[in-house]
Amino acid sequence: MKMNTPKLFTYMLAFLFVLASCKQQAKEKPEQEMDEVEATTETPEITLEKLEGSPAYADAVLQLEEPSNLQIADGGSVDFSFTVNDYELGAQTAGPNAEQLANSGKGQHIHFILNNQPYSAHYEPAFAKEIPNGVHHLVAFLSRSYHESVKNENSVVVKKLEVGANATDSLGLDMEAPTLIYSRPKGTYAGKDAENLLLDFFVLNTSLSEDGNKVKATVNDTEFMITEWAPHVIKGLPVGDVTITLELVDAEGNMISGPFNKVTRTVSLTE
Secondary structure (H helix, E strand, O other): OOOOHHHHHHHHHHHHHHHHHHHHHHHHHHHHHHHHHHHHOOOOOOEEEEOOOOOOOOOOEEEEEEOOOOEEOOOEEEEEEEEEEOOOOOOOOOOOHHHHOOOOOOOOEEEEEEOOOOOEEEOOOEEEEEEOOEEEEEEEEEEOOOOOEOOOOOOEEEEEEEEOOOOOOOOOOOOOOOEEEEEEOOOEEEHHHHOOEEEEEEEEOOOOOOOOOEEEEEEOOEEEEEOOOOOEEEEOOOOEEEEEEEEEEOOOOOEOOOOOOEEEEEEEEEO
16 A cells, blocks of 8 residues: 555654654653652751750769879879769769760770860779870869760869979960860761760850850751750761861850860761
8 A cells, every 4th residue: 555645754753753752751760760869868967966864963073182283393194193072983874875875884984184185084083194394274074984074063173284394385274264175076986876976065164055155066067056064966977077166155156265165076987
């Protein structure tokens, strides 16, 4: 049967239209599948929640006994000795937080911080530390087994150490000024410990409030304003390096002058 030219042309146009539609559908399908993959691999939201449920230890006391003279002749190994009352070093802190946070198997301890550098943990009241020549800001406080600081007026020791015959104060220390001391998080977290990171710090010579001084916490690129001196838990962190910056700021959000009032630390999270 002989087909006339108009019908042949119509059939050819229909065929080309169907072919183009099939190609377009084939092109769109991978893009749709890619969108679905991207939706399922979104970065989780980083959140900051106040930690509740820790025993208060309101009567716990930490006192520095040695060195009794805070003007030390020479830098090097210095013996430190503390008295601890109404608090048991080496004991596991009771309550659910020991299961939810990275917890030390060695128990409760002292956080020893020199010039707002990363702390060393001490499970006995006497130990030696290497202290270089110079003027140094010492903060030591009692810590629960999961590294949350005990926050009362007697649980912390704050001293100025002058080490060396001609010690110079390169920090410009004002022991009465509002001061922020970083404690946690610290180091590397793996597995379950990486799910909930304790954010904890000490504030000296000030208080925090909605209409007063505050601590601005920046976790990677997410900012939080902390208006209460309390421990918090960071959740939703990605695996890898996490950068935490803490700043002590005034009611208008301006950083309060001081050598330690802005500090940045990096911790690592692994599977």
